[in-house]
Amino acid sequence: MRTERPAQRTAAIVGVHNTRQGRRLDGETSRGLALKAIHGALEDAGLSLHDVDGISAGELSTTLIYDLRLGPAWQGMAFGVGMITEAATAIEHGMADVVVLVAAQAGEYRDHDATAPWTRPENEFVAPWGMFTAAEFALIARRHMHVYGTTREQLSVVAATIRNNGSQNPQAVYYQRGPFAPEDITASRPIADPFHLLDCATTSEGGCALVVANVDKVEVSGQPIFVLGSGADFHGPSYQHPPAWDLLGRRGDHANGVVGRHAAERAFAHAGLRRDDIDVLELYDPFSFEIIRQLEAFGFCGEGEGGPFVADGHITIDGSHPITTDGGTMSFSHAGSNPQMMQRAIRAVEQLRGRAGNLQVPDAHVAFCSNGGAGALFTTVLILGDEPR
Amino acid sequence: MSSSPMRPQSGPVPHASTPLSHPFWQGCQSGELRYQRCAGCNLANFPPTEHCRQCLSAELRWERGGGLGEIYSWTVVHRPVTAVFEPPYAPAIVTLDEGYQMLTNVVGVAPDDLAVGMRVEVQFHAVGPDVTLPYFMRSP
Numbered sequence: 001m002r003t004e005r006p007a008q009r010t011a012a013i014v015g016v017h018n019t020r021q022g023r024r025l026d027g028e029t030s031r032g033l034a035l036k037a038i039h040g041a042l043e044d045a046g047l048s049l050h051d052v053d054g055i056s057a058g059e060l061s062t063t064l065i066y067d068l069r070l071g072p073a074w075q076g077m078a079f080g081v082g083m084i085t086e087a088a089t090a091i092e093h094g095m096a097d098v099v100v101l102v103a104a105q106a107g108e109y110r111d112h113d114a115t116a117p118w119t120r121p122e123n124e125f126v127a128p129w130g131m132f133t134a135a136e137f138a139l140i141a142r143r144h145m146h147v148y149g150t151t152r153e154q155l156s157v158v159a160a161t162i163r164n165n166g167s168q169n170p171q172a173v174y175y176q177r178g179p180f181a182p183e184d185i186t187a188s189r190p191i192a193d194p195f196h197l198l199d200c201a202t203t204s205e206g207g208c209a210l211v212v213a214n215v216d217k218v219e220v221s222g223q224p225i226f227v228l229g230s231g232a233d234f235h236g237p238s239y240q241h242p243p244a245w246d247l248l249g250r251r252g253d254h255a256n257g258v259v260g261r262h263a264a265e266r267a268f269a270h271a272g273l274r275r276d277d278i279d280v281l282e283l284y285d286p287f288s289f290e291i292i293r294q295l296e297a298f299g300f301c302g303e304g305e306g307g308p309f310v311a312d313g314h315i316t317i318d319g320s321h322p323i324t325t326d327g328g329t330m331s332f333s334h335a336g337s338n339p340q341m342m343q344r345a346i347r348a349v350e351q352l353r354g355r356a357g358n359l360q361v362p363d364a365h366v367a368f369c370s371n372g373g374a375g376a377l378f379t380t381v382l383i384l385g386d387e388p389r
Numbered sequence: 390m391s392s393s394p395m396r397p398q399s400g401p402v403p404h405a406s407t408p409l410s411h412p413f414w415q416g417c418q419s420g421e422l423r424y425q426r427c428a429g430c431n432l433a434n435f436p437p438t439e440h441c442r443q444c445l446s447a448e449l450r451w452e453r454g455g456g457l458g459e460i461y462s463w464t465v466v467h468r469p470v471t472a473v474f475e476p477p478y479a480p481a482i483v484t485l486d487e488g489y490q491m492l493t494n495v496v497g498v499a500p501d502d503l504a505v506g507m508r509v510e511v512q513f514h515a516v517g518p519d520v521t522l523p524y525f526m527r528s529p
Contacts, residue, residue, distance in 0.1 A: 114471040124410060125436045127403040128522050129492050130466055130474040138464035139482055146462070146505040192480075193465040193500070241436070242482040242490045244461065250443070 009388040010216045011088035012224035015045025016346045021173050021206030021333035025106050033104035033207030034064070041209035046221025047098060051213075054090060054099030056083045058338060064102070074099065080341030080371035081382040085230040087212040097214040104207025105336030116203045118337040121239035133286060134192040134200055136243045137375030140257065141194055141289035143245040148304035150292060152194055156182035157310050158288040159199050159330060165317065166327015168358055173204045174331040185288070199288040201329035201340075208339050208346055225349045228366070229271030229383040231263025238376040245374065257293070260370060260379030264298040271383045275299050278383075279364040280351045281321055282344040285328035290373040291315070297379065298368070317359055325351060325359045344369040345382060352386045391500040395465075395479050397514040397524050398494075402473060404520045409437050412451045417521040422456045422511045424489060425449040433489040456511030457528060458485040465500040483509055483525055497526040 017040025019033050034057070042048060049068065055061045056076025065073045074096040078086040087099040109116045119133040144150050160180040167178025180198070188197040215224050235247055235256045245257035254262045268274065275298070283294050292306030300321055301309040309315075315323045326332040326347045334340045348367035350356045356364075365386050372379040406414045413436075416423035425434040429446030440447055463481040466474075479495040481503075495503060496512065508528040515521045 115468070120470055122403075122405075124405040124407070126492055127405070128516070128520075129480045129494050130398070130402070130470050130478050131480055131492065132470040134468075135464050135466055135470075135480045139462040139480065142464060142505070143462040190465075190467045192467070193463075195464075197468075242461075242492045244482055244490055 009226050010214050011091035011212055012215045012226050013210055013349055014213045014220040014222040014224050015041040015211035016349045017041040017044055017209050018171060018346060019207040021204055021335065023173055023204050025205040028106040030104050030106050033106050034102050037102050037104055037207040037209035038100055041100065041211045044222050045211040047211060051098045052100050054087065054096035056087055056099055056101040057103065079338050080380055081345050081369050082232055082380050084212060084227060084345055084382060088227045091212060091214045097217050099212045100209055101342065102209040103338040103342055105339060106205040109203055123240040126239055133375065134195055136239060137287040137290060137373060138192040138195050139243050140245060140374045144293065150307040152186060153182060154307035154311050155194060155199055155288040156185035158291045159185040161315050162285050162324045162328050163331045165325050165359055166331020169327050169332060172327040172332040173202060195287055201286045201334040204333045204335050206333045206335040206339060208342050210342065210346060223353050225352050226385050226388045228385045228389055229267035231267040232380045233259045233263040233378060235259055235377040243375045256374055256377060258297040259374050260294060260381060261297040263379060263381045267381050267383050273366065273383065277366050278368045280325060280361045280367045281323045282348045282367055282369040283323045284344055284371045285324050285330055286373055291323060293374055294370055317361060322361045325356060325361065341371040344371060348384045352384060394497050394499050395477055397496050398474060398516050400473055401517040413437060417513055417523055420513055422454045422523055423451050424454050424487060426452045433487045435489040435491060454485055454487050458483045458509055460505055460507045460509055461490060462505060463495060463503045479503060493523060493525045496524045
């Protein structure tokens with residue numbers, strides 16, 4: 001018979017680092033930024049390369065293990081906030097003690113005749129129609145506007161709120177580009193109806209890294225932040241099928257329009273927390289509408305009520321549900337297919353450590369992070385806390 | 390600008406096909422909108438796969454669809470994905486009467502007139518020597 005013992009959390013985020021972020025970082029390379037990010041995160045944790053026995057960098061994991069002479073080492077294959085859950089799981093299964101998670105991009109998108117390479121689909125049933133991420137997410141937004149009456153003005157409130165956060169963040173690409181009123185968002189040039197330029201993520205260059213370590217075994221100086229719950233909802237490959245709100249799997253529940261709801265339910269149940277335990281929401285913001293959708297999907301407001309909810313002022317730094325406090329992909333940075341996803345968790349760590357400066361949410365102890373969106377057929381979530389619980 | 394009808398692309402747009410999808414693209418060349426119908430469970434299966442997405446049967450048969458449906462959702466792109474595409478153009482999800490959905494571009498309609506629920510029908514346009522695409526226009 002197995003002996004019941006209380007769940008023990010031994011893995012924690014112990015270091016984080018963002019390199020300089022910029023629209024264009026001349027002289028930098030993706031690899032150079034990745035190394036800067038790794039050094040910065042290890043320094044924040046009070047650790048060195050000699051302590052590292054795991055790397056998570058997507059398809060670059062093995063290359064970095066070889067080039068940084070870290071072998072033998074565990075390698076992660078996840079992306080975004082899922083990298084953190086994967087690393088914590090590996091550590092709690094005894095596979096590694098100090099894992100560095102890293103992503104960086106510079107110089108890979110300089111020809112702005114086309115949209116960024118990571119936004120363009122290659123699928124034969126998608127590419128001929130001139131699709132890219134803004135159009136994919138627009139098809140989701142338009143459906144919601146049709147069904148629930150969500151307004152153009154409500155989208156503008158979201159974008160103005162996030163951009164005003166970024167405008168006050170000295171590390172943001174668009175620091176001091178603001179303040180924005182909702183009318184300024186609507187007045188920017190149209191991209192893919194209903195989205196205007198300022199509803200959309202920017203593109204930029206930069207890198208970031210996190211260190212996840214076994215805090216029972218490793219002496220660290222960085223304040224540990226714990227993974228309390230995680231979830232991952234996928235409806236299929238991104239940008240290869242019509243991004244339909246009503247897409248259903250054979251179980252018939254949780255349509256693509258609320259992708260992330262099932263993930264959030266799992267994460268909250270695992271953490272033993274409720275929606276009102278969350279102090280700060282580091283939501284992924286590829287397009288303004290996605291925030292309205294996520295607030296509904298995650299259960300922070302009722303179905304179809306996301307528009308009025310954001311318009312009522314809940315999502316500002318001093319509101320009941322402060323979102324995306326560094327300025328997100330719209331204003332802080334959007335440096336490729338992965339850095340900006342990890343940066344939701346980095347910002348959550350900064351908030352939970354009380355290091356978010358003039359954008360600090362008072363008494364932030366539990367943070368909710370998200371990645372993805374219905375236009376991409378997936379949403380992943382992560383709940384972080386300053387205590388193991 | 391938003392009151393003039395949108396047109397099909399005139400240049401060579403990105404295009405590919407596989408042995409699995411070849412019958413679909415061949416159908417477009419000959420003015421037929423084809424899709425797979427499952428002999429096992431009757432599902433309209435699109436885009437094509439080797440096995441039915443519902444019952445996993447390999448008995449999928451190509452059928453000619455009526456080319457009629459309605460707009461499920463739409464957008465109008467003003468900033469094209471690459472310089473190959475001439476804006477404005479209107480990506481849309483169309484629900485076909487046979488019961489499946491596909492991505493397309495709506496043409497012959499002004500951006501201001503697009504609406505969810507609009508009845509549409511397929512209209513084939515050659516966009517290169519070997520490529521004919523199934524656009525949709527308002528159904529009379």
